[in-house]
Amino acid sequence: MEFKINNDYFNKAISDVSKAVSTKTTVPLLSGIKIIAQPDRITVVGSNGDIAIERTLPLIGEGNKMIEVYSPGRVVVSAKYISDIIKKLPYDIYIKVSDNQSVTIKSGDITTKLNGIDGSDFPELPKFDVHHSITMSSEDLIGIIKDTVFATSKNETRPVLTGVNFTFEEDVLTCVATNSHRLALRKYRMKSPLRGSFIVPSSSLIELSKLFGGHKANLEIYTSENNIMFKSNNLSFYSRLIDGTYPNVAGLIPEDTSTILTLDTRELLKGIDRASLFASEWKNNNIVFQITDESKIRISSNSSEMGQIEEIQHVKTISGAKDLTISLDGNFMMDALKAIRDEEVKLCFNGTMRPILILPVGNDTQLQLISPVRS
Amino acid sequence: MEFKINNDYFNKAISDVSKAVSTKTTVPLLSGIKIIAQPDRITVVGSNGDIAIERTLPLIGEGNKMIEVYSPGRVVVSAKYISDIIKKLPYDIYIKVSDNQSVTIKSGDITTKLNGIDGSDFPELPKFDVHHSITMSSEDLIGIIKDTVFATSKNETRPVLTGVNFTFEEDVLTCVATNSHRLALRKYRMKSPLRGSFIVPSSSLIELSKLFGGHKANLEIYTSENNIMFKSNNLSFYSRLIDGTYPNVAGLIPEDTSTILTLDTRELLKGIDRASLFASEWKNNNIVFQITDESKIRISSNSSEMGQIEEIQHVKTISGAKDLTISLDGNFMMDALKAIRDEEVKLCFNGTMRPILILPVGNDTQLQLISPVRS
Known part of the structure; x- marks a missing residue:
């Protein structure tokens, strides 16, 4: 195998496929990147057994001749070493593999020799029925x-x-x-x-x-x-x-709800973030969510040792039962609200023991459920 | 103690002094921030016993009235909790300390109560002779x-x-x-x-x-x-x-040198960075630095298992003995060169066993020494 390649072009590809290579594995093959030279392209592959990434580099990239393949072939090299060196090489890179799998990498006056890994057991990429996609x-x-x-x-x-x-x-x-x-x-x-x-x-x-x-x-x-x-x-x-x-x-998604609130998504997220100040002392990041009157909710957390926090927020609409105090995992609530890009959010309660349903207002493609914390 | 303060103004000060507070200490006082209200200013102090940071906040900041002090006093509160909450408060902050050291922090509809720490043993700031500075x-x-x-x-x-x-x-x-x-x-x-x-x-x-x-x-x-x-x-x-x-x-700084080279600082740094590819396998990050002829040096590292790298660089000038091969710690060399902002650097050698002297060209305020690695 012997080819010449533009250093930036090669570096991006090596960097992409490196994401699939485990840095912790003790299996040398899974810490390697496979490089395949064919007359019309270079292909690089990284794999950790769970995922694999394959990048194909055509000879022409961005309108320029990026690669010259002098002789086809394949080799597996350490992902760590090839990534480290390729990103630091300033000029076109010339790569040649000798019969004993020694890989010579040259760029200007810089010469690296990397010992190749026997690639015969490198994981094969899975095959797919290409008719259905x-x-x-x-x-x-x-x-x-x-x-x-x-x-x-x-x-x-x-x-x-x-x-x-x-x-x-x-x-x-x-x-x-x-x-x-x-x-x-x-x-x-x-x-x-x-x-x-x-x-x-x-x-x-x-x-x-x-x-x-x-x-x-x-x-x-x-x-x-x-x-x-x-x-x-x-x-x-x-x-x-x-x-x-x-x-x-x-079957988990409730059909009936006893109380429905609508709130500003970002304000509620910020409020729960603040009200979680003392929640991390609890196993389930407990915050308490309470309807205080026809138009307000109270979000709070407390620690007997350090202190307590509460904040009042105005709801946009409220319907159903107005008597509710429920303990929730503050982190779960924040994760849920961060995933909602719509301005308003609807919270549907069904008493203090049943999961709450979280829905973006005006968007029926998204739904979330969070079980209350038994406090 | 009772005062009102602009939230951003207070947040910056708390954030500054938090840098002095240890997050790992088991001494509660050293995990606290001291807040002092005086009629003409608020002062906040963080300390971990080794360092302390004190920030004074005048009533007027950036041309605006930032603080109103209703009643002076002092309190020590948990740095972690006060930092976490202050940075999330959206409006002016009102703070009041009750007789039992409970600290109430209000901002809009958000109310926090933090238990204060008894501040009587909070480290005193050191005193200095203010006549000599x-x-x-x-x-x-x-x-x-x-x-x-x-x-x-x-x-x-x-x-x-x-x-x-x-x-x-x-x-x-x-x-x-x-x-x-x-x-x-x-x-x-x-x-x-x-x-x-x-x-x-x-x-x-x-x-x-x-x-x-x-x-x-x-x-x-x-x-x-x-x-x-x-x-x-x-x-x-x-x-x-x-x-x-x-x-x-x-006494450590050599007066005589047997070989003096000048090189481009950035190029040498990049070269040593590359040539260190296999150096980390060695206890002292060994790289080998060698004069190859009248105008070139060779920098290299190798690992018997993984491979080897070498690069040739042109020197700008060379004087003295031209026969030199020396092992150096690649990380020490990189640290040294990173600290040099001048374009050219002078390396002064005195044989393979004596420290090398590193000097920026055209700047006599900086000097570095690195001992060779005994290989």
Whole structure:
């Protein structure tokens, strides 16, 4: 393998695929990046077993000749060392791999020799049926992820809850995340040639958001029994799926509510942030939410040792029972409100023991549930 | 104690003095901020026993009436809680302390009660002889700190080496830091009414740089037997001094050198950064520095397992012996070069076993020494 490549062009690609490489693994192959030279392109791949990122570099980039391939081939090198050196090289980079997998990297008067890793066991990228795919903009996908991923469980005892459940139906994609104390649901209207339900690990979705946050693109989404792929023109993101059956959440969503309030979303978020001052002393970040009269609520937290805080906010509308005091997890409430971009939010209560339903006003694609704290 | 104050004005002051409050201390008093209300000003003080920061707030700030003092007094409150809440309050803040040291903080419809801490043992600020002081701009002082503090020792076995030694003579201030493997010396020409030698802890100097980095000012410097104070108009920074005798470093600075090179400072820094790729595998971040011919040097590092790197740089001038191969700590070299703002740097060698002397070209106020690594 032998080629010459523009240093910035190569650096961006190495930096993209490095995101998939685990820095903590003890398996040397999973700490490597695979570089493949073909006559018409260079491809780089990073993988940690859970996710993989593949970046294809055509010979021409941004209208300029970026690559000259003298001889095709492939090699796996340490992601850490190749990333560290490539980003510091000031000129075009010349790379040659010798028969013993020693990789020579030259740029101007700088010469690096990196010992290659035997790549024969480097993870193969999953295969997909390319006839069924969905198209979505990276911005929409990242929006859906932001609206749900925070509600996944951090606890591995129920693996399915550590992922976001994507359900594709004819006209709609529904994404749900829950840790069994809170739930976030987001609908996205689309014509979908794909059907079925897939649980994508939250860690994969977070990496996916970072990757495509820097590359706005139209994505094609492909699925197989065990994997999912998000593909733009020259960049593909692969993730394993979580095996198992996702709980049916439809039954959790209350149909009746005894009290409905509407409030200013940002003001409520700021108020809960302030009122949480003493909440962190409690296991569940307890704050107390109370309706004080026809037009006001009181949000408070207290610590017997340090002090107490309370604030009064005016509600925009109120309907139903006006006698309510409920303990909530302040952090869950803040996460929920941060995911709402609409100006007004509706809080639907059903007594002090039942979950509260949180809905943006004027937007029926988003729904959240938070269970009260038993205090 | 009872007063009203503009929220932003108060928040900046609390944020400044919080820098002196230890978050790790188990002594409640050292986790507190003292607030003093007097008819003509509010004063806030944070202290962790090693450093203290005092901020005075006049009633008028930026041309506006910022404070109304209804009744003078003093209180100590938790730095963590007061900082957290003050920065989130949207309107003017009203503060009242009751007889039982309960502090009520109101802003609009937000009411906080913080339990005060008994302040009778809050550390007293040190006293100074106000007749002898030095004046220096905060930018110059921060420059001197940046040029030296990195070279202090991180190891507490010789406490004096964990500080920077400030020596005031009639016409010059000399600052020295060394960890016994490297040394940084900086001279600053000034008329000094103060005489003597003081060792200031590196941790204090780093906090001082952060504090005055955000407040450009003319500083007055006062010293006493055990303390030093840096004072601007409304902001004072106090630090304890390190007790002990600083080593006489004059004898360490070589008078003869066998080889002198001049190089481009930034290029050399970048080259050493790259050439350090495999240095971190070694205890002393070993890089090898070699003169290869009349006009070139070679910088390299290697790891038997991972690979090797080398780069050739052209020197600007060379004089003396041209046969030299020396092992150096790459991190020490980078720290040294980062502290040099001049375009060219002179490296003076005296064989492979003696420290190298690093001097900016055209600037005789700065000098650094680095001992070679015995490889």
